[in-house]
Amino acid sequence: MNVCLAPCPVVFDLDGTLIDSAPDIQACVNAVLTDIGAVPLDLNEVRGFVGEGVETLWRKVVAARRLDDARMSDLVRAFMALYEHAHDRTTVFPEVSETLETLAGRGHPLGICTNKPLSVTHAALAHAGLAHLFDCLIGGDSTPFRKPHPLPLRRALERLGADPRRPHAIYVGDSEFDAACAASLGVPFLLYAQGYRRSGASEMVHAAAFDDFSHLPALVEAHGQREGLSAAWS
Ligand SMILES: O=C(O)COP(=O)(O)O
Ligand SMILES: [Mg+2]
Missing domain, CATH: 3.40.50.1000 (HAD superfamily/HAD-like)
Known part of the structure; x- marks a missing residue:
């Protein structure tokens, strides 16, 4: 040794x-989903999606809510605008x-x-x-x-x-x-x-x-x- x-x-x-940080990530994801009329995620779903970075998080969100893949970059951009300032939760x-x-x-x-x-x-x-x-x-x-x-x-x-x-x-x-x-x-x-x-x-x-x-x-x-x-x- x-x-x-x-x-x-x-x-x-x-x-x-x-x-x-999952509650803040959840709030940011759900703000974006609500904006496009999609069903929000619960906290356990979010916990299960965190850990491989923002792109993978959104690939999983898009798959879970059966959204169009072509929307990914817009969704990620909208999310990032909120994410940097999300600390309260x-x-x-x-x-x-x-x-x-x-x-x-x-x-x-x-x-x-x-x-x-x-x-x-x-x-x-x-x-x-x-x-x-x-x-x-x-x-x-x-x-x-x-x-x-x-x-x-x-x-x-x-x-x-x-x-x-x-x-x-x-x-x-x-x-x-x-x-x-x-x-x-x-x-x-x-x-x-x-x-x-x-x-x-x-x-x-x-x-x-x-x-x-x-x-x-x-x-x-x-x-x-x-x-x-x-x-x-x-
Ligand atoms: O998935 C993320 O964005 C961050 O997750 P980590 O801090 O557990 O690496
Ligand atoms: Mg981790």
């Missing part, structure tokens, strides 16, 4: 991991702020790797009062690929100073897309089990799962010591 000398970078997913999950402060105080470089567009990510973190805690933000439009492709997480880790040949780091997220991109980089994945995942935890590769953010610092110390190696880094 490779014992680390410096606190390892810890990268976080955003929606369903640090913030419960979003909450930070319990103990998130305190836990991030603890990790930062211990010297862990912190980053975000989300499929949410970068401009919306900036706005959401600022509104949640969390922006100052992160050294690096990677959004769904920051690289040519979105999760589960490993490139966004790889970029975040590089920016936080992880050694590409030896990615000594942790990724914390809520979805199968997060688990998959961590696995392809050989980075231990810590699963927040109260988020928006569709699969059972047992179907996802993870080093540990947790329900309470106050347990995270101990998990980071336990799993951040491990060395991961993967072809994706070579």
Whole structure:
């Protein structure tokens, strides 16, 4: 085992991991759907559609409401105009702020790797009062690929100073897309089990799962010591 000398970078997913943003996403989607006379989505439908970025969210909405595919780009444009300003229904999950402060105080470089567009990510973190805690933000439009492709997480880790040949780091997220991109980089994945995942935890590769953010610092110390190696880094 490779014992680390410096606190390892810890990268976080955003929606369903640090913030419960589904109510705001639902409100924006439903404003657009109502405008065109379509039936609104309930909150569980929205939770099930979040995690692969805005385009995929809308592909799923269009399929669920049997809308014409040709309307996609107009619908996405109308949604984005609302999404950047939609914060009032979003909450930070319990103990998130305190836990991030603890990790930062211990010297862990912190980053975000989300499929949410970068401009919306900036706005959401600022509104949640969390922006100052992160050294690096990677959004769904920051690289040519979105999760589960490993490139966004790889970029975040590089920016936080992880050694590409030896990615000594942790990724914390809520979805199968997060688990998959961590696995392809050989980075231990810590699963927040109260988020928006569709699969059972047992179907996802993870080093540990947790329900309470106050347990995270101990998990980071336990799993951040491990060395991961993967072809994706070579
Ligand atoms: O799907 C999105 O837009 C964002 O989801 P994520 O923060 O869980 O990556
Ligand atoms: Mg998520």
